[in-house]
Amino acid sequence: MRKFLVPRACIENVSVVQSEAEVEEAPPNVVNEFNSNEIVRDPGLRKQIYEYALNIQDQVRRAYILKGPTQPILENFPGTQFAREPRIRAFCKSWFKSYTWIEYSEFKDAAYCFHCFLFKQPGRVEHFGYEVFTKGGYKNWKSASNGLKDHVGGHGSMHNSCMKHYDDYNNQRQSIETQGMAFRGHNESLTSLNKGNFREIVDWVKSNNEQVRDAFDRCAKDCTMICSDIQKDFATSCAHEVIK
Structure with missing residues (x-):
């Protein structure tokens, strides 16, 4: 009979393993109420749109769109010394004119994409710089001439999809507001x-x-x-x- 019996300690260990496996990871906290104080100008300090409850995300987008992209004109942007590169590189303020979507974080000394921040789809990172330009920040100034173009990508890129959502949103809002509707x-x-x-x-x-x-x-x-x-x-x- 002993060979058919399972020691008590083994049973207890199995129950512990099962209970731990059944515990699901708690969903991330979301902001459920709109607070204008959380509309932060510096893109390096912002919450992501998906961190807000679905029913207030549009209100958050509207608040940021009214403020526009953060494009501070500094006398001197911080320089970075790259390996095997004698020249010190830094963010270039002329990019604000070349790329109207670009933002600059003084807190992180990094570039961000305003339109991708507003309308990106969480979890879709297959496009170059999709997460870098919305969360971590882009600061590879040495390769920025190519990096910024790569982020924009082709006609069907994630960036251009966000740009289209941005334009559609603005057109929808203007058709109601500017025409007195x-x-x-x-x-x-x-x-x-x-x-x-x-x-x-x-x-x-x-x-x-x-x-x-x-x-x-x-x-x-x-x-x-x-x-x-x-x-x-x-x-x-x-x-x-x-x-x-």
């Missing part, structure tokens, strides 16, 4: 002839989509869409679907 209307009641752009668009979608119309009709009293917070959440969700 406010979401809210002065009278958003069901009998109003002009309920405002948001509810007029919703009504148009309802008239062209039976499923949407049925969903609204079933919840007619509870789904009025006149709360500003609901309208903003709805618009944010649509924006995420468009730019993801």
